Amino acid sequence: MSVNSFGRLFRFTTWGESHGPALGAVVDGCPPGLELSEGWIQPFLDARRPGQSKFTTQRQEPDAVRILSGVFEGRTTGTPISLMIENVDQRSKDYSDVAKAYRPGHADYAYDAKYGFRDYRGGGRSSARETAARVAAGAVARLAVPEVAILAWVSEIGGDAIDPANFDAAEIRNNPFFCPDASAAVRWEKIVDDARLAGSSVGAVVECMATGVPAGWGAPLYGKLDADLASAMMGINAVKGVEIGDGFAAARLTGEQNADPMRPGRGGPQFLANHAGGIAGGISTGQPVTVRVAFKPTSSILTPQPTVTREGEATEMFTKGRHDPCVGIRGVPVVEAMMALVLADHKLLHRGQCG
Amino acid sequence: MSVNSFGRLFRFTTWGESHGPALGAVVDGCPPGLELSEGWIQPFLDARRPGQSKFTTQRQEPDAVRILSGVFEGRTTGTPISLMIENVDQRSKDYSDVAKAYRPGHADYAYDAKYGFRDYRGGGRSSARETAARVAAGAVARLAVPEVAILAWVSEIGGDAIDPANFDAAEIRNNPFFCPDASAAVRWEKIVDDARLAGSSVGAVVECMATGVPAGWGAPLYGKLDADLASAMMGINAVKGVEIGDGFAAARLTGEQNADPMRPGRGGPQFLANHAGGIAGGISTGQPVTVRVAFKPTSSILTPQPTVTREGEATEMFTKGRHDPCVGIRGVPVVEAMMALVLADHKLLHRGQCG
């Protein structure tokens, strides 16, 4: 089976391949009456757009979005919103080696094993290019949760982490790494550029915080807010780990250290800590919802690796072409989009059951 | 909304509270003709059963499962399988303090915020007692994936990790910690007992490996095998982090270090490493599927913590009663069950689309 839809009430479906004519998303269940135009969506796509610095892939795509349905006189009608992005720079290159053998670390073998054959041009459906559709859908989702502010950033590249003491949200859009620590951004230039020049790649950690989420969102026990976030984030290309709140660090704390004590506050308790990442029992507590996401290094590298052909013969392979030396960087707008999509869905779900 | 079902084709729904008369699961979509009896399920429940050592809660529950439907003449009929476990040891205690105020770290406040009130007896629906139903459902799921062997263990307690060199699968059931490292198990006795005697608690990391999963399972892009596993594991009580393969460690590797090169093998490529944890592009590769799961320390501790009453007054609270000093230990059978349930679902999904 293929499952290309996500969400329950606020739901989106994506389609499209790296080298097909276009890709897109159909957003269903959006509340009616929200102001929506291409102009609202485009900046989010621009943040994810490739080719903006030497630290990301040099593929040139304008990623111009068109709204084909679901909007009338500038407002959402409550019917499905079809968003389309045309592929422009499907450079006509020679894919015969990718057609013949499996790139290690890529989904080539897995797609062949599942479907019997695959669109091998640029990764086909498994390309991170699809995340453009998520970002477009996520821009719509933000309209459905105006009470929430979502912010993501890169907190670690190639094992080099930011200093939390230097965190400055205003810094995030000031460098090509979505880095909130100006001094770390300087160090990362070298790390990523070294990887790029060596035809290598490095991993990254992306963090995301959503503030303004009211207490009560989440659908236990199998649609918990944290479980849905875990699914949303783990499903992004190259992601291998997800943490809520303290995550794995919580496993090393005692119950006393990990407690989030409360004292009286306005409109609900005031929490004295947020080890839980804003979620208890799968339901938001009113604290900021925090997620950490681990991106592996890009699998496309210039060092040849042993692999096999479709016929099962041994060969070696490296990945030519345009690639991100650190795919986690452009993951930032995608992580934000998935956060928005999960929250929009849970807002509607909660309102549905609890009024 | 509440979502108490999990899975798409192989699907289960659970119900029941900590202190209600019973809890259970309805398993739907199970293939017909599989041999199933209470005797098959019971050992899995026994492994999760409380009160078996001083390192887990002293609540005494036989957790005897009854099959109420879906089995005829010892075989599954393809119709829903209703599994019920009666609660026996709902000790009549005084819950008036829990009724009045919110235990820090628990879901008390979140449930109240969502639903307006809550069954406060023993955590109600948010109690880890519900995981018995998952374990029972998971035992059925194992029948649907006989080609797969699933094994989980605790790899770290209170920050003290096993030595991988000492890993011995046969050791796992030889100690009360599901610990595969005999010497670590000795150390953990003291760690957990100290926490217990201090009225404190410690966290843990559980690892799970599924071998025998053929290449091709997984439903990209929004039903990826890893995304579904992330949802399944993050939804378990007290879980705060999930990793596939190398997880967060992969974010610190280079592309060369993280590669899983291939050479010719029988029935598919032979992989020379498994950083990916057996999943690429959301589809299984035929390698072992590996997951790591972080459990926070039990929130129930004897040290009083600041909190608020339902009326918003400041108070202090500690948790009386019977609790696990390390809730991650009994998470092992639950993690195995969720792995089985996800794999069974994906086996059927794959067969549905691809024959």
Place this chain on the structure above:
Amino acid sequence: MSVNSFGRLFRFTTWGESHGPALGAVVDGCPPGLELSEGWIQPFLDARRPGQSKFTTQRQEPDAVRILSGVFEGRTTGTPISLMIENVDQRSKDYSDVAKAYRPGHADYAYDAKYGFRDYRGGGRSSARETAARVAAGAVARLAVPEVAILAWVSEIGGDAIDPANFDAAEIRNNPFFCPDASAAVRWEKIVDDARLAGSSVGAVVECMATGVPAGWGAPLYGKLDADLASAMMGINAVKGVEIGDGFAAARLTGEQNADPMRPGRGGPQFLANHAGGIAGGISTGQPVTVRVAFKPTSSILTPQPTVTREGEATEMFTKGRHDPCVGIRGVPVVEAMMALVLADHKLLHRGQCG
């Protein structure tokens, strides 16, 4: 696949066979805070209960419902509500003939073809006994739509229809046929009793009207209110046809005859006719929602019919045992339940998207 759940936000899952120990329903997504007890549900089950007159099956089942979860201090908690009904009168009879051959008109052959074998005792999962679980779930659903009044009745038995001029709602519970026309009820006594004495059976038409449904419920285009009602009703045992509003009669009208003109009213238009059955474009209009449902004659008859054995040999078969001479009669509470379940779901869905 088996699909034993129905609904999207207000969702229920049923389980159980005719001759198993029990059957039940798990209701998920119910709004919290609704007053619910067994005493509320039981009268609906009693209306469906067999053995209350000579015109229905003589199986004696108290159909006593137990609430096992989801209710605390007399109110729904928003968590899954488990309802269980024990089977009491699974008369130990000889099923060897049903085990060997397929009863014409029953699902015996279809179940064998699908699942490879079947629970042949009393029809197993395909028995109309399962509808008790729907009725119990439907009673919960009514609590979620207190603004709606739902009423169903039998309008035709064995081809003999009521006279609409005689319609008297108060009459419906005054006779064993749920007949709103006192004089028709007298005629039906003979029709049904003749069928019963002859070991034959007759069909029936059930009508249902829901008043108080506000305009705006329904989820076009593939969760239209009428489409969901059609699915809900067609899925009831023995149902072969569903009409909304004028149904097939509308196909014989002109556009002028079929128009439902409007004039100004309070809180929305006042309609001058209701050919549409209260639904336009898949969305409720505020008019009464009306459905007609055709029940075939019970397939269990005493006249032997040609059939085949499991081994494919020719044989003849008639159905011994306790059966309804007109299965449509007891369909009335089931039709009401399914109406309530669909409406509750759509109320929550609408509130989720549109606030």
Place this chain on the structure above:
Amino acid sequence: MSVNSFGRLFRFTTWGESHGPALGAVVDGCPPGLELSEGWIQPFLDARRPGQSKFTTQRQEPDAVRILSGVFEGRTTGTPISLMIENVDQRSKDYSDVAKAYRPGHADYAYDAKYGFRDYRGGGRSSARETAARVAAGAVARLAVPEVAILAWVSEIGGDAIDPANFDAAEIRNNPFFCPDASAAVRWEKIVDDARLAGSSVGAVVECMATGVPAGWGAPLYGKLDADLASAMMGINAVKGVEIGDGFAAARLTGEQNADPMRPGRGGPQFLANHAGGIAGGISTGQPVTVRVAFKPTSSILTPQPTVTREGEATEMFTKGRHDPCVGIRGVPVVEAMMALVLADHKLLHRGQCG
């Protein structure tokens, strides 16, 4: 909520309005490796295309379909198939009257009541124009069930039914009514033309038969084959009734008359009748699956009807513009498409659970 997806494993999502730039469908879960091109889909769209005779709307739409994803080198890849049809003839007309008041019989008021406002141009999302997307998706579905032959026809227009003795499948495409009875087709010319000239409209009944469906498809109890067909058909614009097999006529038969006796056959029983329409207990029996669908007369008529404005003032209204005097005629390819879509889904579902 809006639900614009249909199906479980073989699933499609549609989008688009009557007067937007385009409409389309995303087909997800299609088996890989099937030969698919625009050339396969186009003839099905052509059969539904408006403006081909004076008996249907004069809107001129080429309805040329484009495949934007999911097909590589002429075969389906198992990933989502995006189908797009541009709207060409959105005649720029004056919609100010439709914007101000509600057309009786249309969904205008219902959409406003639900969403607060609506795209009033040509019915917006509620326009039958959307069925083009279903037909395109249905063409793909046919590829997934090559063992099945699907045929639909009009059996009654304006109350004038075909004579079953004249049934000739070859005749269906020989007249503008999809009429299998040549002499009825002659009579219908006058009926429909009279309605057209009078600015009136007439209803119709469409029948559909699927042969070659093997025994075993269907997902009881809430995904029964007949329930899914009922939902699929009732959800088509203007449909008010659905029958499986004998439908409402079965309610007038005795058990003996309604029996479908069996005798030994090849590869399963041979049935001596098919009152059940090929479905028992919600599962196909191997007999032809037969459905009857009632289409109301087109609501758009030239005779003014009383109605109200958005502000609640009384007014009168008739529908200008291009409309089908008998919307049921063009329903034939849509009914066939929905049949194919339901069957494809159930084939995959069955294979998923039962192998």
